[in-house]
Amino acid sequence: MNFRTLKELSERCKESGLTIGRLMLQQQARExxxxxxxxxxxxxxxxxxMKEAVHNGLTRDTTSRSGLTGxxxxxxxxxxxxxxxxxxxxxxxxxxxxxxxxxxxASMGRIVATPTAGSCGIIPGVFVSSQERFDWxxxxxVEGLFAAGxxxxxxxxxxxxxxxxxxxxxEVGSAIGMAAGALVELRGGTPEQAVHAVGLALxxxxxxxxxxxxxxxxxPCIVRNGFGxxxxxxxxxxxxxxxxxxxxSDEVVQVMLEVGAAxxxxxxxTAGGGLAQTPTxxxxxxxxxxxxx
Amino acid sequence: xxxxxxxxxxxxxxxxxxxxxxxxxxxxxxxxxxxLGVMPEVARVSFYGSFAATYQGHGTDTAIAGGLxxxxxxxxxxxxxxELAEEAGMDLTFRxxxxxxxxxxxxxxxxxxxxxxxxxxxxxxxxxxxVEIVEVNGFSVKFGCSCPALLVRHRDQxxxxxxxxxxxxxxxxxxxxxxxxxxxxxxxxxAVVELDGEAxxxxxxxxxxxxxxxxxxxxNINGEEEEPHELSDVxxxx
Numbered sequence: 098m099n100f101r102t103l104k105e106l107s108e109r110c111k112e113s114g115l116t117i118g119r120l121m122l123q124q125q126a127r128e129x130x131x132x133x134x135x136x137x138x139x140x141x142x143x144x145x146x147m148k149e150a151v152h153n154g155l156t157r158d159t160t161s162r163s164g165l166t167g168x169x170x171x172x173x174x175x176x177x178x179x180x181x182x183x184x185x186x187x188x189x190x191x192x193x194x195x196x197x198x199x200x201x202x203a204s205m206g207r208i209v210a211t212p213t214a215g216s217c218g219i220i221p222g223v224f225v226s227s228q229e230r231f232d233w234x235x236x237x238x239v240e241g242l243f244a245a246g247x248x249x250x251x252x253x254x255x256x257x258x259x260x261x262x263x264x265x266x267x268e269v270g271s272a273i274g275m276a277a278g279a280l281v282e283l284r285g286g287t288p289e290q291a292v293h294a295v296g297l298a299l300x301x302x303x304x305x306x307x308x309x310x311x312x313x314x315x316x317p318c319i320v321r322n323g324f325g326x327x328x329x330x331x332x333x334x335x336x337x338x339x340x341x342x343x344x345x346s347d348e349v350v351q352v353m354l355e356v357g358a359a360x361x362x363x364x365x366x367t368a369g370g371g372l373a374q375t376p377t378x379x380x381x382x383x384x385x386x387x388x389x390x
Numbered sequence: 391x392x393x394x395x396x397x398x399x400x401x402x403x404x405x406x407x408x409x410x411x412x413x414x415x416x417x418x419x420x421x422x423x424x425x426l427g428v429m430p431e432v433a434r435v436s437f438y439g440s441f442a443a444t445y446q447g448h449g450t451d452t453a454i455a456g457g458l459x460x461x462x463x464x465x466x467x468x469x470x471x472x473e474l475a476e477e478a479g480m481d482l483t484f485r486x487x488x489x490x491x492x493x494x495x496x497x498x499x500x501x502x503x504x505x506x507x508x509x510x511x512x513x514x515x516x517x518x519x520x521v522e523i524v525e526v527n528g529f530s531v532k533f534g535c536s537c538p539a540l541l542v543r544h545r546d547q548x549x550x551x552x553x554x555x556x557x558x559x560x561x562x563x564x565x566x567x568x569x570x571x572x573x574x575x576x577x578x579x580x581a582v583v584e585l586d587g588e589a590x591x592x593x594x595x596x597x598x599x600x601x602x603x604x605x606x607x608x609x610n611i612n613g614e615e616e617e618p619h620e621l622s623d624v625x626x627x628x
Contacts, residue, residue: 098391125396130586139397146403161407163447202406205449205469210409212399212518217406242400249399254391258399259410259517261440261494267517275399312444314407365494367443385447 103292110288118240121247147221154197161203166315170197195222195326199319212258216272218322223276245279256354260307260366263357270302277332296342298332306364308371311382404463411448414515419457424609426509430501436487438496529571529580538610545602546579561593
């Protein structure tokens, strides 16, 4: 890849006149030695799986094996349909779709890690709902996924994307930044604006710990995906409106690294602290142990 | 760069619930299966760190079993892999490991397969389904599984690496990464070569014939399974 930071990414786009998505596609083909059309087709297949996961989460029984979660996406979708949601329908739909994919994941269905399975709902939630709203074709969405991938590539290599290493900020936080930046580009924003969206979004999740109840990718992961989709839309809107991340986005990524490295092990996916160790969290975990035996 | 390309970020396509604890574990299991060359008859699995704390909830044990059966991360049979492994006659045990470990998500696999094949492997799952193998049969190594890797066991003598790289050059293969580890000076050593393309059987055969080469193993978890490769130890005895 010919970029290592978000600043370099934005500069390479400026020099070449390419969008972030197009630049990433070109760089990916160079890295793999395969034709751009081959790489594009692989990503298109992934987008198909994401759409299928949204559909499955809204129509199938997504009760997880633990029995702790499931069907919340369908609750939210029905509420959106039949009531007056506080968010407004479009945003509510992104939230419902994100929950849907996360619930498919928790019930051992098929998803695409974006960048991880714990955060797999956010990008499909934002992408699929925006595609429906703006009537974009699949190819445009696939370019958007390359843009999201470019942003994630920078974050992952300069910080981390796993909860065990850097807490939830590394998973859900990264996904929100990726979705926000990609949406800015999909909506016609400049690469520079897209990069600002990443910084704006990441600042909102810095410090978020990974504290899954019973160690399962269920509580609070699923709802955080729902919230994450909403935050990504908000960050994209701010950036498109001209709001800038005064602390440059690359520096925010470094803060994520600093905060994650200082995070105690109990708050990094071990279920040793946070929500997992609340009285109720412990009771649920104990219940699961008994069920297992 | 720990993460090499766009598909290490967007992807893999996988069965949930966790990319590091499920998909990454399946890939480590699959890498071990490919290195062993056959389905293991005995598999001792030790989990460390976050893997040890949460492996049941994440289906890490199931995913390892799936990988050992040769499943990819999105195989629909993955959720039933432990039962399927037992049906296939695999003696599979899981435990929580003690002692130091290199990464929060670490697993050790000790495998035995037909014909006396043995493998001890330490793998780490570094996020988003990406993995790094950090130890093979006592040798410190470091390779991801995003591209094919060639493991060449040899005697630590001058010229072995030159002959190896010449053979790869002859096959038109570019080396993406190269690491060396030895037990002792002039003793047994292991070269790990990450390749930008697939190695063909003829090339592997050619490398096995090189002076001071004791055996080769080839692992490519992205392709389909090859025929069981020749056994390193048998090769070394020739």
